[in-house]
Amino acid sequence: MFVKPPSHTRPTLWKGKEKATEEPEFEDLNPTITYRTLFAQNLGVRDPLRVIALCDSDAFYAACEMIRLGIPDKPLVVLQWSSLIAVNYPARKFGITRMMNVQDALQLCPELVVVHVATYKEGEKEPGYWDNPDTKTHKVSLDMYRRESVKMLQLYKEGLPETTEVEKASIDEAFMDLTRPTRQILLERYPYLAQVPDDAPLGLDTPLPPPPQVSWDGLGTVVPIDPSITEELESPSTWHDVALSIAAECMEKVRQHIKAILGYTTSAGIARNKFLAKLCASYRKPMNQSILRNAAIPGYLKPMAFQKIRFLGGKLGKSLASEYDVSTVADLLRISLDEMQSKFGEESIWIYEVLRGIDHTEVKEKQTVNKSMLASKNLPQPVTQLSEGYHWIRVLAAELALRLNEARETTPNLWPKTLVLSARNVKALDSRRSKQAPWPFVKEVTVDVVAAAADKLWRELADPHAPMKIIGLGLAFTGVEGVEVGLKSIDTFFNTSLKPPSKRALEEDVLNTEPEVEAATERTTRNISKESSSFVCSRCGQKLSLPPSATRTEAERQAALALIQMEHDDFHVALELSKVSDNAPSRQTMIGVAPKDKPRKKRRKESPQGIAKFFTKG
Ligand code: DCP
Ligand code: CA
Numbered sequence: 001m002f003v004k005p006p007s008h009t010r011p012t013l014w015k016g017k018e019k020a021t022e023e024p025e026f027e028d029l030n031p032t033i034t035y036r037t038l039f040a041q042n043l044g045v046r047d048p049l050r051v052i053a054l055c056d057s058d059a060f061y062a063a064c065e066m067i068r069l070g071i072p073d074k075p076l077v078v079l080q081w082s083s084l085i086a087v088n089y090p091a092r093k094f095g096i097t098r099m100m101n102v103q104d105a106l107q108l109c110p111e112l113v114v115v116h117v118a119t120y121k122e123g124e125k126e127p128g129y130w131d132n133p134d135t136k137t138h139k140v141s142l143d144m145y146r147r148e149s150v151k152m153l154q155l156y157k158e159g160l161p162e163t164t165e166v167e168k169a170s171i172d173e174a175f176m177d178l179t180r181p182t183r184q185i186l187l188e189r190y191p192y193l194a195q196v197p198d199d200a201p202l203g204l205d206t207p208l209p210p211p212p213q214v215s216w217d218g219l220g221t222v223v224p225i226d227p228s229i230t231e232e233l234e235s236p237s238t239w240h241d242v243a244l245s246i247a248a249e250c251m252e253k254v255r256q257h258i259k260a261i262l263g264y265t266t267s268a269g270i271a272r273n274k275f276l277a278k279l280c281a282s283y284r285k286p287m288n289q290s291i292l293r294n295a296a297i298p299g300y301l302k303p304m305a306f307q308k309i310r311f312l313g314g315k316l317g318k319s320l321a322s323e324y325d326v327s328t329v330a331d332l333l334r335i336s337l338d339e340m341q342s343k344f345g346e347e348s349i350w351i352y353e354v355l356r357g358i359d360h361t362e363v364k365e366k367q368t369v370n371k372s373m374l375a376s377k378n379l380p381q382p383v384t385q386l387s388e389g390y391h392w393i394r395v396l397a398a399e400l401a402l403r404l405n406e407a408r409e410t411t412p413n414l415w416p417k418t419l420v421l422s423a424r425n426v427k428a429l430d431s432r433r434s435k436q437a438p439w440p441f442v443k444e445v446t447v448d449v450v451a452a453a454a455d456k457l458w459r460e461l462a463d464p465h466a467p468m469k470i471i472g473l474g475l476a477f478t479g480v481e482g483v484e485v486g487l488k489s490i491d492t493f494f495n496t497s498l499k500p501p502s503k504r505a506l507e508e509d510v511l512n513t514e515p516e517v518e519a520a521t522e523r524t525t526r527n528i529s530k531e532s533s534s535f536v537c538s539r540c541g542q543k544l545s546l547p548p549s550a551t552r553t554e555a556e557r558q559a560a561l562a563l564i565q566m567e568h569d570d571f572h573v574a575l576e577l578s579k580v581s582d583n584a585p586s587r588q589t590m591i592g593v594a595p596k597d598k599p600r601k602k603r604r605k606e607s608p609q610g611i612a613k614f615f616t617k618g
Helices: 015-019 035-039 060-069 102-108 143-159 179-189 239-262 274-281 294-301 315-324 337-344 346-355 386-410 447-461 503-508 554-580 610-615
Strands: 052-057 076-080 083-087 113-116 119-121 138-140 165-170 173-177 266-271 289-291 371-383 418-425 432-438 470-482 534-536 543-545
Touching: 052 239, 052 274, 060 076, 060 083, 060 113, 060 143, 076 102, 083 102, 102 113, 119 386, 138 386, 143 165, 143 173, 143 239, 143 386, 173 274, 179 239, 239 266, 239 289, 266 274, 274 289, 274 294, 315 337, 337 346, 371 386, 386 447, 386 470, 418 447, 432 447
Parallel strands: 076 113, 266 289
Antiparallel strands: 052 173, 052 266, 076 083, 119 138, 165 173, 371 470, 418 432, 418 470, 534 543
16 A cells, blocks of 8 residues: 655745655555465565564563562662662652652652662672662672573563564563564464465465454554544454464563563564564553554654654754754655755665664574673773772672673583783873783682682783873673583583682683684674774664774784773763753763763764764764
C-alpha cells in the first residue's frame, strides 16, 4: 500500500523549502507476498515478512536491587555517589526521576528505599554494599547487574525458538530477529501455504491468498493506525501482521519465563526492523509489549518530535531543527534526500530512511570470545607520585580478578594473554602511556596476583623523576580466550602457589602470540581491528585514530585504543543525557567519578566531516 503524502500543504517555514520535493513518504507498508517470497530462505534484512523484537528490562538496576533485597513492591532508587541512576516504577509514581537528587526524591517519598550501587574497596576481594561509599576510596561495581544481564540473555536464547537470532544491545536490552522462526510457525499453522496451488496463475510468483484476520488479544498493545481515533475499527490483517502476531506470542512466553525464573519484568517492542522495535518498546512501559504493525508506522512516526529519535537528539537534531524550522517527523518528511545530503553529507541518508521507518540493520549476535576486560577509573584526585598509585591499582585489580573468575564460570578455560596498565598523565608529552606483560599461568587469579603484576607495570610506567599528574588509570586483560583444547588440561601449567607470581615468573612466562582483542563495554560495540590504529564508532560512524607511533606494541595499541573508545563512549552518554536535561549530570558522575572532575578534553585533531561533526563536543 502506497500512502500518499498529505494533501494539505502547511505554510512552509523552512529555508530549504524550495528544494523539498513531494517524494513518497512511506513505501512498502503492505508489499505483495508471493509464494516465492515465502519460500525464500535468505531474504535477509529486506525480507517483507521480517519481524524484530527489542526487549528491555524495566528499571533494571532497581529491579536487581529489589530482588536482592527481597522487597518487590516498595519505591526504590539506585544511587551512584550522589546521582540517581535507576528509579523503580513504584517510585516513579511519586514523580521521582533519574535526574533528581536524592534529597528531593526523599522529600517526594519519605519511605523511599535508597540503595547505593556496590563498590570495590581496597582490601576487599569482592564488591560490597558499604555505608557511605566515597569516590575518593571506592570504585563502583556493576558486576551484579552484568551477571543478571548474562542470565537474562541466556534465558532469551533458551526460551525463544532455536532459529531466533539474539543480539545483546545493552546491559538490559536485547534484539531478537524472529523472522525465521515465525515463518516456520506460519507454514506449520497454515499448511495450505506450503504448496503452490495447481491453478495459481503465476506459479511461484502468485500472491498468497488473503490472510486470516489476526486476533491481537493477549498479545500486547497494538499501536493504532490513526492515533487520533480512540476506538479504531478493526482493519484487515496482512501476512506481515500474522508474522508479527506469532512473534508476539513468542515474546510474551519468553518474557513470562524470565519473570518466573529471575523475577524481572520487561517491556518489548515488536516491529519490522530494529529501529522501530526499539522505538515502540517504550510505547507502554512497564511490563508490556507493543506491536507496531506496518499500517501504523506513519501514524506513529509523523506526530513524533523527531529529536526523540536516537542520534537526532543532540547537535544534529538541533541543526536540523534550525536549518528547516521543523519539529516533528512529518515536518522533516518534506525535505528531499538531495536537499538533506547537500547540507548534512552523504551519510544523512540514514536520517531520511529512519524518518520513513526504514532500517536495514542486521540483528547479529556479538562475538564473546577474543576480547579484553577493562577496569578503569577516572581519578577523583590526580596521582602525582608513585606511592599514590598502588591504592587504585588494587581496586582495579579486584574488579579484574572478579570479572575473569566470573567469566570462567561459564567458560572454564578462559585465559588472558596479557595484562596491560594504562595511565593518562596530563603532565607528560605522551599523555597516554601503557605497559604490558604476558599473563603467567597461575592457578588462581586472585586480587593479590593481579595487583602484584600490575604494581610491577606501574613502577615501569610511572617515572618518579618526571612530572606526574595522572588523571585516569586502566587495567586490562587482553587476548582473553579459551585455552587450546590440545593442552589437555591447563592444570598442568599451573603454579599451585597462591602467592603472587614472582618477578621472574612474570618475565619468563611468555606467550608468544600477540593478543587478538575485541574490547567491549556495555554501551558501545568496540571494533578494534587487528593492527589498526583507529576505530569506527558503531553509534555515530565517526573514525577515531591514534597518533602514529613506531614503538608501540600490540597490547599498548589496544590499550590506547580502548582509552580513546572509553572517552568516546562517555561522550555519547553525555550527549544522550543532554537530551534529557540541560542540567543533567555528566556521565562521569554516572560511572563512578567524582562530580567535581573537569570534563575531559577532546584529543582528535582532524575535524570531522558530514554528520560526524554533529557528534563531537564543543
Ligand atoms: N543507567 C545508568 N546511567 C544512565 C542510564 C542508565 O547507569 N544514564 C543504568 C541504570 C539502568 C540501566 O542502566 O537501570 C538500564 O537503563 P535504561 O535506560 O534501560 O533504564 P531503566 O532500565 O532503569 O528504566 P526503563 O524501565 O525506563 O528502561
Ligand atoms: Ca531498561
